[in-house]
Amino acid sequence: MVESSLQTGYVKHAPGFVENEGPKLITSRFKHADSFTLDKYLSTGGYEGLKSSLNRSPGQVHDEVREASLLGRGGAGFPAGIKWGFPPEGVWPRYLVVNGDESEIGTYKDRLLMERDPHQLIEGVLIACYALGLSQAFLYVRGEMALAQERIALALDEAYEAGYIGKNILDTKFSVDVVMHWGAGAYIVGEETALIESLEGKRGMPRLKPPYFPAAIGLYGKPTIVNNVETLSNLPWILNNGASAYKGFGSESSPGTRMFAISGHVKRPGVYEVEHGVTTFRELFYGDNFCRGIRDDNELKMFIPGGGSAPWFFQEQLDLPLEASAVGAAGSMLGSGAMVVMDETTDAVKACLSVVRFFARESCGKCSPCREGTTWEEKILQRILDGDGRPSDIDLLLDIGDNISPGPYPAAAFSDEGLDAVPFPPSQTTICPLGPSSVAPIVSAIRRFRNEFDSLITRRDPIPLSLEVEKVVT
Amino acid sequence: MAFFNEENEEIAKEIVGRYPVARSALIPLLHLAQEQEGWITKPAMEQIAELTDTTSVEVLGTGTFYEMFKFHPVGKYLIKVCTNISCQLLGADELFEHVKTALDVEEGSTTEDGLFTFEEAECVAACTEAPCFTVNYRYFHRATPELFDEVVVDLKAGESPLSKGCADDQGVMPKHGTLSRVRQQIPKTRSAGIKHPEEIKGPPSWIEEVV
Numbered sequence: 115m116v117e118s119s120l121q122t123g124y125v126k127h128a129p130g131f132v133e134n135e136g137p138k139l140i141t142s143r144f145k146h147a148d149s150f151t152l153d154k155y156l157s158t159g160g161y162e163g164l165k166s167s168l169n170r171s172p173g174q175v176h177d178e179v180r181e182a183s184l185l186g187r188g189g190a191g192f193p194a195g196i197k198w199g200f201p202p203e204g205v206w207p208r209y210l211v212v213n214g215d216e217s218e219i220g221t222y223k224d225r226l227l228m229e230r231d232p233h234q235l236i237e238g239v240l241i242a243c244y245a246l247g248l249s250q251a252f253l254y255v256r257g258e259m260a261l262a263q264e265r266i267a268l269a270l271d272e273a274y275e276a277g278y279i280g281k282n283i284l285d286t287k288f289s290v291d292v293v294m295h296w297g298a299g300a301y302i303v304g305e306e307t308a309l310i311e312s313l314e315g316k317r318g319m320p321r322l323k324p325p326y327f328p329a330a331i332g333l334y335g336k337p338t339i340v341n342n343v344e345t346l347s348n349l350p351w352i353l354n355n356g357a358s359a360y361k362g363f364g365s366e367s368s369p370g371t372r373m374f375a376i377s378g379h380v381k382r383p384g385v386y387e388v389e390h391g392v393t394t395f396r397e398l399f400y401g402d403n404f405c406r407g408i409r410d411d412n413e414l415k416m417f418i419p420g421g422g423s424a425p426w427f428f429q430e431q432l433d434l435p436l437e438a439s440a441v442g443a444a445g446s447m448l449g450s451g452a453m454v455v456m457d458e459t460t461d462a463v464k465a466c467l468s469v470v471r472f473f474a475r476e477s478c479g480k481c482s483p484c485r486e487g488t489t490w491e492e493k494i495l496q497r498i499l500d501g502d503g504r505p506s507d508i509d510l511l512l513d514i515g516d517n518i519s520p521g522p523y524p525a526a527a528f529s530d531e532g533l534d535a536v537p538f539p540p541s542q543t544t545i546c547p548l549g550p551s552s553v554a555p556i557v558s559a560i561r562r563f564r565n566e567f568d569s570l571i572t573r574r575d576p577i578p579l580s581l582e583v584e585k586v587v588t
Numbered sequence: 589m590a591f592f593n594e595e596n597e598e599i600a601k602e603i604v605g606r607y608p609v610a611r612s613a614l615i616p617l618l619h620l621a622q623e624q625e626g627w628i629t630k631p632a633m634e635q636i637a638e639l640t641d642t643t644s645v646e647v648l649g650t651g652t653f654y655e656m657f658k659f660h661p662v663g664k665y666l667i668k669v670c671t672n673i674s675c676q677l678l679g680a681d682e683l684f685e686h687v688k689t690a691l692d693v694e695e696g697s698t699t700e701d702g703l704f705t706f707e708e709a710e711c712v713a714a715c716t717e718a719p720c721f722t723v724n725y726r727y728f729h730r731a732t733p734e735l736f737d738e739v740v741v742d743l744k745a746g747e748s749p750l751s752k753g754c755a756d757d758q759g760v761m762p763k764h765g766t767l768s769r770v771r772q773q774i775p776k777t778r779s780a781g782i783k784h785p786e787e788i789k790g791p792p793s794w795i796e797e798v799v
Contacts, residue, residue: 128754130716172795207788220674222713247795257656260725263768270772280778287794289780293606294772298615298654315614317653334609334785377674377715384716454674468673472710
């Protein structure tokens, strides 16, 4: 029987997580082979946060979360406690949709949280439902993540059986159903209004704004809170230990810890739980406690600091702290916590195309600047790479980018040029940020490595300029 | 004529019952249909439309948006090779070319024996274990051409290659269409009760709304 053998844990954890030194708020159970079972969860302090919540009024629980300044971990970094306050008064029912449709390039913290500690997520879901009076919760797991779906389904069954979910939870008046839902392969569904459309059984296309937050009009036209898996996984710890203890970690504006997935040309790639705001990129890439340097001790050429949508950073940004405001002011974002490190052997044009092609394929097709623009970007980059580029192509690429995202595109600061960064996020002519995201790698690559584009177009060897910077009017 | 077999029809009805509005079950039911048949057939769409209170055109229109749904027969094993940035940096292009040559098919098509369909994948969320490929959405990490060949040998011999995959899975490789091998069960006695949104007027019982 598949179920029982899955339950006894013969399917081991998928690799990826690296246990290092430092505070472990949400990954404390990851080291156990049976971390996904209810038994293990209960023996390691599980569901205590829920019990502690049920002893308080829903309003008090909400206050605790607001006080903790827990920032959303999906990409935008919006404070969860404030988002929770958006549903208009007197409108019921209200729903919770858990965003587990993790598909951003380089990102995979949520998959590990769902696979390794599903009960922690479920407890977070229950705490949110209790605090906000939500009628039902939907756990939207990305379609391709079969193992995560298995672990979540098992955990939900166990939690129902044991009385943690369903009618009269732990013999209180609190009753809620949690349903696992799964997607079918569409990156755009990670956008919260597209997620809701998909959950309603429609094509996953983002809704026109306003309303800006589905907290006003969401699932079935009712107030809906959409929270990321990692955000909710923090709740049990916060309710157990209190907001002030939570703020003891990280920096003032970004408390707690975050999960970062660092991939690419580093010696020890992995997903790490890192104290928010105090660690720098340099420590993360070179530190013994983290990635231990670039492969073959090569030079770092560039890195993506927060998912494929983020403008690239270079050596001079290595000493920035991992804090949303600092990274934003420098012209990029921490986004989904995905970093891709590229060493000196990397072809900048090829890397750029790889990221752009992703957005071209994943564009939902609703807004023409993105639907047409991303495809053009892909085609032009492909022909440059194939050696068929035209001299006007570089300007054309920037022009298309300007149509999707008018005005100066956020870019990393070039201090040696006396240039300040244009802070993130960019302006957009589209409903959602997918289109502008495709502009990030293009602006980053052209600004810094224009010589590589030029050499492909003119079919001459590049003039070695990799450490110098050329001015580009964007 | 009904598409779903008796067992799956029960499951389908149960899934519809979990949602306040039937249409929400549309994507899960498409998965169920794909699990039964390997791809989405016309009778499947017609029955899903009946079950979710939509039309078969709406089912088709929704389904085609999502790339996991196949509207034509595909191989027993769907092989997807990730070529996105993290994998590309560590050799995905070579792996991609190898798979193409080894299976002797173009990307997006199926081998003549109907065993394998080969597709290029978008980021599969295993970037630190690059390069990756998946077989029926089961992960194979830090993949080499040799690992891929071993997996193909196993599959051709009717053996499960899952233990060579990421999670030392001793189970049987499910056929294309099966995602989770476990289905969530909500016991009727434990359910809080699913209601249509219009049937709910006020806050739930544990909330005392401040007026």
